[in-house]
Amino acid sequence: MQLLDGKVLSLQIKQELAAEVAEIKSQNGKIPHLVAILVGTAGRSETYVASKMKSCEEVGMHSTLIRFDDSVSEEELIQAVRDVNENPDMDGLIVQLPLPAHISADRVMETIDPKKDVDGFHPINIGRMAKGLPAYISATPQGILEMLKRYAIETAGKHCVVVGRSQIVGLPMSILMQRNTYPGNCTVTLTHSRTLNLAEICRSADILIAALGRPEFITADMVKDGAVVIDVGLERVPDLTKKSGFALKGDVNFDEVAPKTSYITPVPGGVGLMTICSLMQNTLKAARGEVYH
Numbered sequence: 001m002q003l004l005d006g007k008v009l010s011l012q013i014k015q016e017l018a019a020e021v022a023e024i025k026s027q028n029g030k031i032p033h034l035v036a037i038l039v040g041t042a043g044r045s046e047t048y049v050a051s052k053m054k055s056c057e058e059v060g061m062h063s064t065l066i067r068f069d070d071s072v073s074e075e076e077l078i079q080a081v082r083d084v085n086e087n088p089d090m091d092g093l094i095v096q097l098p099l100p101a102h103i104s105a106d107r108v109m110e111t112i113d114p115k116k117d118v119d120g121f122h123p124i125n126i127g128r129m130a131k132g133l134p135a136y137i138s139a140t141p142q143g144i145l146e147m148l149k150r151y152a153i154e155t156a157g158k159h160c161v162v163v164g165r166s167q168i169v170g171l172p173m174s175i176l177m178q179r180n181t182y183p184g185n186c187t188v189t190l191t192h193s194r195t196l197n198l199a200e201i202c203r204s205a206d207i208l209i210a211a212l213g214r215p216e217f218i219t220a221d222m223v224k225d226g227a228v229v230i231d232v233g234l235e236r237v238p239d240l241t242k243k244s245g246f247a248l249k250g251d252v253n254f255d256e257v258a259p260k261t262s263y264i265t266p267v268p269g270g271v272g273l274m275t276i277c278s279l280m281q282n283t284l285k286a287a288r289g290e291v292y293h
């Protein structure tokens with residue numbers, strides 16, 4: 001069993017990004033700029049956004065956080081998105097989800113200029129990704145592809161099972177793994193909460209990607225010997241032995257599953273760190289005008 005180490009990879013990628021940021025700065029004085037819009041202070045969104053902003057600063061990019069109270073109206077939020085769209089100094093924009101119930105996340109996402117949609121959530125980017133055209137790819141699936149690539153994991157002809165069909169992880173992941181490219185060319189099965197015989201399907205996976213948000217749901221009896229296991233799940237579970245009072249758990253029961261695998265991601269220290277790198281890579285692409293010319 002070998003760990004797919006997000007810590008090592010993310011350090012490498014951050015070094016590469018820092019060099020590239022320095023290069024474009026020296027060429028034309030341009031500093032890639034990521035903007036995050038955060039509504040409210042509830043849940044883990046604040047922590048996620050803070051670590052995205054901090055990572056940008058670490059590689060020499062600019063970052064701006066625009067905050068709103070929970071009471072912000074949909075129109076106000078949409079106007080803020082339009083303002084960023086029109087600001088030539090701002091290259092990438094993310095709107096941290098979830099949004100309060102009175103705001104349509106779909107409407108907000110559709111307002112983001114696809115050229116600045118570095119989270120890859122705009123329908124145009126999702127459609128372009130599905131067609132294999134240049135597009136911003138959703139950060140978590142892109143981070144997983146990067147991980148497979150950097151560990152040179154063979155994917156062609158493999159059976160890839162994705163558990164979870166969310167718009168931001170499972171669905172794009174399933175599309176990406178079947179594309180006629182590397183990483184890709186898998187035979188993909190996309191599963192969800194209504195899937196029958198889930199354990200049996202998982203057991204047939206050469207590559208198992210768990211993105212369901214149910215701590216330690218994937219147990220050893222659901223995993224084939226030698227499988228590659230990617231654990232996207234990231235949930236807090238109470239743990240009184242920790243100072244914080246909680247531990248972070250993935251969707252895979254790591255201790256019992258790891259010995260059966262060829263490669264596996266740890267939680268924390270796996271996919272989550274890759275997600276942030278993808279966001280910065282996309283912001284760099286946006287600053288260079290690489291995806292849309």
Ligand code: NAP
Pocket residue numbers: 140163164165166167168169170191192193194195198211212213214232233234235271272273275
């Ligand atoms: P989500 O929107 O809640 O979607 C969960 C998916 O899992 C749904 O499609 C659901 O099926 C499916 N599911 C739930 N219970 C299931 C079960 N018992 N059997 C089979 N499928 C089941 O979740 P998400 O946003 O994709 O996030 C999933 C997990 O990944 C969470 O723990 C989240 O924190 C984590 N995450 C981590 C990162 C990172 O960077 N590390 C990024 C994003 C998300 P239905 O569609 O039928 O309801």
